[in-house]
Amino acid sequence: MTNRSVLESGLASSAIPQVVEEQLQQTSFIDVHTHLFMPSLGKVGLWGIDELITYHYLEAELFRSNDIQPADYWKLPKQAKADLIWQTLFVENAPVSEATRGVIAVLHAFGLPTGGDNLREARDFFASQNLENHIQNVFRLAGISEAVMTNDPLDPEEAPLWETGVEAHPLFHPVLRLDRILNKWPEHWQGLADRGYRVDAQAGGASVAEVRRFLADWCARMRPVYMACSLPDTFAYPEESIRGKLLAQAVLPSCREFGVPLSVMIGVRYLVNPALKLAGDALGKADLRAVERLALENPQNRFLISVLSRENQHELCVYARKFSNLMPFGCWWFLNNPSIVEEMTRERLEMLGTSFIPQHSDARVLEQVIYKWRNTRRTMAPILTNMYRLLAEDGRPVTQADVQKDITRLFRTNFLRFTGAASV
Numbered sequence: 001m002t003n004r005s006v007l008e009s010g011l012a013s014s015a016i017p018q019v020v021e022e023q024l025q026q027t028s029f030i031d032v033h034t035h036l037f038m039p040s041l042g043k044v045g046l047w048g049i050d051e052l053i054t055y056h057y058l059e060a061e062l063f064r065s066n067d068i069q070p071a072d073y074w075k076l077p078k079q080a081k082a083d084l085i086w087q088t089l090f091v092e093n094a095p096v097s098e099a100t101r102g103v104i105a106v107l108h109a110f111g112l113p114t115g116g117d118n119l120r121e122a123r124d125f126f127a128s129q130n131l132e133n134h135i136q137n138v139f140r141l142a143g144i145s146e147a148v149m150t151n152d153p154l155d156p157e158e159a160p161l162w163e164t165g166v167e168a169h170p171l172f173h174p175v176l177r178l179d180r181i182l183n184k185w186p187e188h189w190q191g192l193a194d195r196g197y198r199v200d201a202q203a204g205g206a207s208v209a210e211v212r213r214f215l216a217d218w219c220a221r222m223r224p225v226y227m228a229c230s231l232p233d234t235f236a237y238p239e240e241s242i243r244g245k246l247l248a249q250a251v252l253p254s255c256r257e258f259g260v261p262l263s264v265m266i267g268v269r270y271l272v273n274p275a276l277k278l279a280g281d282a283l284g285k286a287d288l289r290a291v292e293r294l295a296l297e298n299p300q301n302r303f304l305i306s307v308l309s310r311e312n313q314h315e316l317c318v319y320a321r322k323f324s325n326l327m328p329f330g331c332w333w334f335l336n337n338p339s340i341v342e343e344m345t346r347e348r349l350e351m352l353g354t355s356f357i358p359q360h361s362d363a364r365v366l367e368q369v370i371y372k373w374r375n376t377r378r379t380m381a382p383i384l385t386n387m388y389r390l391l392a393e394d395g396r397p398v399t400q401a402d403v404q405k406d407i408t409r410l411f412r413t414n415f416l417r418f419t420g421a422a423s424v
């Protein structure tokens with residue numbers, strides 16, 4: 001069979017870019033990790049221009065381009081913070097970083113001025129929005145069908161809302177986030193004790209069973225699609241520590257009991273500069289032998305996994321080839337820059353085929369999903385186009401149905417199958 005006839009039975013090489021572009025645009029993605037909240041969780045959910053501008057990514061960039069000291073910045077009211085960041089990063093300097101360009105893309109998506117010297121018009125626009133309609137519109141503009149939240153059962157603002165009962169929302173999936181229990185037990189065991197769980201500071205006695213009871217109560221209350229925890233670059237497994245004990249004896253068994261994966265996000269160096277608060281975290285290369293042991297010693301557990309260091313990405317791909325209970329997802333946080341997303345995604349396609357989840361937004365402010373998913377589609381298009389061209393050249397015709405199936409798998413079914421979650 002000549003090359004010509006092989007190509008004839010599939011898409012012509014010149015047609016592949018447009019088909020890829022169309023399928024990326026037509027497929028609604030599932031945003032598997034965000035810090036967005038459904039409306040019934042009230043003001044923990046952030047949206048609007050002042051939240052967009054005071055995003056911790058931009059706060060970190062502010063202190064590089066303005067002499068204000070963090071301590072003085074934190075004293076400012078929200079709008080004054082936003083005005084200072086707008087003036088510094090968008091008026092006095094060109095908004096060329098990924099995060100500043102993102103704000104421009106959001107303003108542009110709503111037909112708002114991107115070059116003005118004040119935020120008045122944008123503030124008026126967002127103030128006039130009805131939240132429910134705005135969410136629908138934002139998800140449509142972002143090309144996502146639903147978002148997975150990050151819900152903290154010990155958060156002083158959020159937890160009482162769940163405990164008194166909150167209305168679920170079809171576009172938002174809950175997740176049980178366990179950082180306070182696994183990473184900050186000394187500060188937070190009292191929170192469980194105050195709620196009637198017989199735990200102690202050493203996680204001794206009935207603590208393990210009581211933490212399992214706590215997780216069972218929250219699984220019944222929240223019906224999470226997965227449990228999750230971010231972990232430091234020093235994370236080790238197994239480990240002689242309260243985290244090691246609670247992870248092995250409480251969290252992993254509970255995940256098996258409720259049939260949900262555990263999402264582990266590894267590589268954070270927390271608050272390397274505490275003065276910057278949320279913007280003060282950094283990253284470190286982790287020893288992924290912890291992942292090897294986690295996957296090997298818990299074959300009945302499924303792990304969504306994201307690692308923060310660029311230097312850990314190749315290892316993660318190799319471990320995912322060894323352990324089918326690992327599902328790599330996203331280009332997390334400091335990796336969520338088009339140049340690195342491109343590098344990671346090419347490597348993952350070459351090593352894992354379409355058996356991974358390329359991206360999540362990690363949006364902390366509702367409208368951020370618009371630019372984060374726009375960037376992802378823009379980065380994915382040439383990567384997938386090149387991949388299909390190579391496949392056709394190697395002798396396998398590529399059809400529109402192939403492209404549609406692969407994109408749906410990457411951005412929807414891998415997540416739905418791995419979690420067992422039901423989509424909207």
Ligand code: FIX
Nearest residue numbers: 150230265278332333362364
């Ligand atoms: O741990 C996490 O879920 C991180 O994504 C966040 O803590 C981080 O602050 C963030 O916003 C990253 O984009």
Ligand code: ZN
Nearest residue numbers: 033034035362
């Ligand atoms: Zn996050």
